[in-house]
Amino acid sequence: MVNKRKGSAQKQGVIPEKAKAQFEILQRQLEVVFKNKALLYQAFTHSSYVNEHRRKLFTDNERLEFLGDAVLELSVSKYLYETYPQMSEGELTKLRASIVCEPSLVIFANELNFGRFVLLGKGEELTGGRERPALLADVFEAFIGALYLDQDLDTVVQFLARVVFPKVEIGAFSQVMDFKSQLQEMVQQSNNGLLSYEIIDERGPAHNRTFVSSVMLNGEELGIGRGKSKKEAEQQAAQCAMRVITEQQGEA
Template identity: 45%
Template sequence: MRNTAELTKRLGVDIDPETLRLALTHRSYAYEKGGIPTNERLEFLGDSVLGLSVTDALYRDNPTLSEGELAKRRSAVVSTKALAGVARTLDLGSYVLLGQGEKLTNGRDKASILADTMEAVIGAAYLSRGIETARAMVMRLIGPLLTDSAVLGNGTDWKTRIQETAAAGRLGAIDYRVEGTGPDHARTFTARLLIGGVEYGSGRGPSKKEAEQTAAAESWVALAAGAPGPVHGGTHASSPPAGS
């Protein structure tokens, strides 16, 4: 493992060394080392600290925005893509402890691994230095994204968007069919999106979340384009509502 002094300097927080090491321990590495603890619990904790910090800032800085718009902006800023971008500026990937399989498949630059590790590091900062220090770190590293139009546009929550579109057009129930292939430490997921029993789109990704988001985006584009039928034949229940 690389010396983490430079990483600690970039983070601006003196995180307990053992806690930071845990935050950098991916499950693929833990598996190869006989099942040692992974960073997944810290990721869970960091996700909550991140969500609170971003939500609080959005609420205070945007008094005229609706709840729906605030939620969309939060989703964009805490998205896998956005967090991975922040992690790359920190060169976080070079510090992550990975198994051999992930190393061989460029795991150090996988968006899902980078984003999850970023959340784990936030959790580690919280445990080591408390909520105020952790929130200050979040705002220093991720706060600039709150006013970045490119991030806000690219971070669209397609699952929410397709849910709203399907409901408005009375297209029927939404159903994601997800399948995973490959070993546990390097799985690839494929998601198919059915609306009212009809398939409209599909997507792939290193996590179920990313695969479902891609499938939702593809489906929304098909609906917005007024496609005459679903992706694999048949007919749509109806056209998307105007302005969707």
């Protein structure tokens, strides 16, 4: 017989008042208000905390993590599909994998200071659990799962549009996004001519330099990009040029 117990947030034990106050701060920081606060608490409840409070009916975040993993992958997939129409299936898969992998999720969680809010058992706390990469990645996925259940997919997408998608747009995952090669292929397919790149500006001190690159097609500027390195600036310029070409093709 299938066990239909949902491990729902309704069974979540009574959260300490101090922790509740912290979660109110978190919601303000995230600009998200949970209708069912118990779901939010559950997303940040580690199994070690549950094990130390067995009589209080706490529910850990593992099931929410399972759900959040799927919701995150769907949301990122939809965003990439709509944002990069020129990318092949293989390229989209590679880029998505770099966004939803553990190291990336840890970065997202750390930037949101999620580790501070996790409910941990004393043993896990003493061994540095709040900084453990796997735990932080799991909490981020669990939060996504909780947000989806509490509200809807559109709310999740709006949250990701503030936290994750801008990083894709500024080239944080450029190691798997070779826009220069993709732009070259687009130009070759249309037999449109010769591409060239030029660094047109450098800003900031030596230790924090920003480069501005221009990409030209047959001597005519097609896009401008900025980056912390010349390579990143060129990649951003190429991405900008690809958008221009895609828009022009859509208008033709």
